[in-house]
Structure formats: C-alpha cells, structure tokens
Amino acid sequence: MIASESQLQRRQWLSHAMTAGAFLCVLLALVPLVSVLVYIGGEGLRAINLDFFLHLPKPVGEVGGGMANAIVGSLELLALACLFGLPVGILGGVYLSEFGSSKFATAVRFTADVLSGVPSIVVGVFVFTLMVRPMHSFSALAGGVALGILMIPVVMRTTEELMRLVPGSLREAALALGVPRWRTILLVVLANARGGILTGVMLAIARVAGETAPLLFTALGNRFWSFSLKEPISSLPVQIFTYSIAPYDDWHRQAWAGALVLILMVLSLNIAGRLALRRRMEKAR
Amino acid sequence: MNRPETLPGRETAAPAGGGRIEVRGLHAWFGTHQVLHGIDLDFSPRQVTAIIGPSGCGKSTLLRTMNRLHEETPGTRLTGSITLDGEDIHAPGTDAVRLRRDVGMVFQRPNPFPNMSVRDNVLAGFKLNHEKRKDEREILERTLRSAALWDELKDMLHKPGSSLSGGQQQRLCIARALAVEPKVLLMDEPCSALDPVSTNKIEELIFELKKSLTIVIVTHNMQQAARVSDFTAFLMVGKLVEVGATRKIFTSPEQRLTEDYVTGRFG
C-alpha cells in the first residue's frame, strides 16, 4: 500500500520530532559533564602555577609548594599497574577467546565480571592483607598491584570481545598457510584486535588513574620524593583527597589544581594513545 | 556407486614436486552429524579436479580434510585415510602445520590480512613464521606475476591488502598461497564472490597454475567446472556419486543422478 500524503507528512514530522528529542537528550547528558569540566578548569587554573609542578608540598601552615612528587608518583603507580595488570589481562583475554568453551573459562569469565563490580576499596584491603602486612610497610609496589588488579577485568573482557570480533576467515587464512596456531593467535588475531584492545587498555588506565580508596590502603602517600618500590609513595588522587578534607584554604586551592592535572593527565593519555594508534595504522599502509 | 580405482588419463607421471592425493574410505563428522560417508578419490598432479554437488553435501568439508583444517573446528572427527605422495597425512608423526605448506588453500571469500600491506600479504607465509628470506623480492614478483597481479599492483605494494577490489583481493590470496610453493592448491568456490571479468582472470590463472600443481576446485558453476577441470567429482549428501573425466561427466555420465544435476534438473 502506498502511504497517503498526510501519512507521509506525519511520518516526516515524527522523524523531525524524534531527531530533536535525541539531540535534546544529548545536550542534557552533556550539561553535567561540561559543567564539571568547566568548574574544575576554572578553579584549577586559578590555583595552578609553575611551583605546583616543581615543588614538594610545604609543611602545614606554610603557603605555596606543589605536588611534583604526587604527579610523578601517580605516573609510577600507573606504570606498575600496567606491568602487573596488562600481561594477566591480555593473556587472560586471549585464553578466554581461544579456549572459552571450557568450564574453567566460564568460571574465569564469571570471576572477572564479579571482580569488575567489586568496590575498589575491597581490592585495597585485599592487597593490604596480602602485601602490606607481611612486608610491614605501605609501598609503591602494593599500590601498583592494587591498581593492576583493578585493571585486569576490563582489559581481559575487552581483549576477549575484540578477539572474537576478528573474522574466523583470517585465522583460517593463516592456519592454511602453515602458520602454527599460537603464532596465528598472536600475529593475526591479536594483531587485528590491537587497535580496540589499546583503546580498552587506555580506558582501564583512565579508570584506575583516579582511584583513591585502594591507594589509601597500599601506597598510602608521602610528603617527599620516593624512588623505592618498598616505600609509601605519593599519588595525585590521595593528595587531592588529603588536601581537600584539610581545613586550609591554600590546600583546597591546590586540591583543585591537582584535580585539573589529574583530568588533563587522563585526557592526554587518551590522546597520546589514539595518536600512536593512528601513526601505526598509517605506517601499515 | 562408481568408484574406479584408476581413471583414464590419471596415470600421468607425477612431476618431481609430487602432489598426488589419495583419499580412501573417508568419513567425517561435525559432532554427531556425519557429513562425509566413505569417500574414495584421487587427485593427480597437473590436473584440475572439480568437486560439484548441491549445497551442504560436504564439498568444503572434503576440501578441508585434505589440509587438516577440518580438525581445527572443535568437536569434529574423521576416519579413513588421506595420503599425500604416499604418506598418510594423519600419521602420528605428521605435522599439520608442515602439511599445510604443501597443501595451500583459497577460500570462498577473499581474506587478505587487513593489517598487512600487499607485499606482506604475499609474503605472509614467511613473515608470520618469522622466516627470513633473502629472495623476498623475487618471490614477491614471481608470485604476483603468476597471480596476474604484478602489473596492476607493482606500484602499490605498500597499500593495505584490504584496499584492493574483490577480484584483486582473491588473486592476492592466490599469490599468498603460491608464495610458500605448495604442491596442491585447494580452491573453495574461489569465484563465487566475484564479477565475470575477475572470474575469467582466475580461470585463466588456473590453466597456468595446473602446469605445476595439483588443483582441486569446488564450484557451483557447472560451466566453470566444464571449462577449467580435467576431472569432475559429483557429491551428494556426503557420498561420492560419480567421478570421471569432465567431458564424460557433462555429456554421458553413468549415473542418472549426475545427469540430472549437471543438466540443472535439481540442485
């Protein structure tokens, strides 16, 4: 049946109304996001200066100083987290996608899903019991492990999903050329899922970069530089937490600056990752 | 059932490279579903054998038993024997990976590696195995030439394999299979996703390639089978109905079923 003129008009009107509605919802979703960014940006920019990046925190009562050690500490903790979390997460994901039909794999998958829902403070307490107590010290190592554990489920499930998306025909193409299965998995399946996995890794890093609770139990915090894995280490989220609950105006200002730096760090992590990805893809052609 | 042990014209001496496949009493299963029921077939060097039959009759499965790709699907099983130049490909000491060097395959849908350049695609058999070859350049040119792609692609060897047209992609996949110098080339409906011009090119290619290879081609296109093959095997529901010289199969087959199928009365 051919639609009449009026029906057509009604459909067009409905289509426009729906488009407008969808657009409105996007705006609505953007409002809190943008206002958080703008507010932190405003407060942070007012508080931030060169000292913030170059100096250690000043003792209580003195004005000035910075969070240089916390910035470096955060980067160190994230690097450690990647060191522990990525191999386990990625290889676990490879296992799930390649041997995913076994009972054991089902159990692993379920555990990963539960783990990704576990409050991060629980992971903090876990690592506290497992590492901090036996070692008799809060440490950068324990902080890195805690963040690494938090990264595992995200990395593992993204790796699995993205490897599954690689067409079976590519796997067969490699096998049919006389490439062993393990090489096929690594060089064809994993390589083709690489871009997506990298995005997943960046998301995981971005997620743990702002974690505070697990670090309170593991890396603790440090007012000074620390370059030992066995000692407590400062980090931006913990420093922001400590400063914003303190009763000093100058510390509040610095907490805003810290928040801004943390956000910019996550953002630049994302951008850097994406750029690297694009460059590699351009090199491939 | 007509399962001649030797076929007229099949006794041609094998070239030095070999590449003779003998399938005997082959049964194959997916889980509990039996797909092949006792297949006996020979594939000789320098001959093109076409496998025809209705959809789902087990043509692809038969092809995939010959490079042991069948067993890569979980839950599959097979009995019977397949020999390549007299050696059982399923013998305990035999390596499926090694076998696949000798028995190349081209799939129904072109499947170049999208993250690799044209050049790396052709050399994938070496690159993915981290095999360094000094004569990469020669291999590249030789195989691209024999896949009739050199003139078209020599200036875009660094483009990704996925940026080519469908027909070029399929010929790239043929080049990729040829680069590792197989003795046998299995082709599973290599033209079904292609236009007539590309199909024509691939058929011409088959004529060239059969000078040095054993070629097995699955096709749904009767004209194609008639054009390119020396022998034709007709399969139905996992059984070999008839095999013989292509001309005979298409003009005076011995089985009624075969005649009905090749004349398009069913299938």
Ligand SMILES: Nc1ncnc2c1ncn2[C@@H]1O[C@H](COP(=O)(O)OP(=O)(O)OP(=O)(O)O)[C@@H](O)[C@H]1O
């Ligand atoms: N991965 C699989 N799992 C289970 N059954 C399968 C699988 N692949 C094929 N089969 C079954 O095996 C039988 C033969 O399949 P096959 O692909 O060999 O047929 P074919 O002759 O190549 O068909 P077509 O002409 O459509 O390609 C079919 O009944 C099909 O349902």
Ligand SMILES: [Mg+2]
């Ligand atoms: Mg098929």
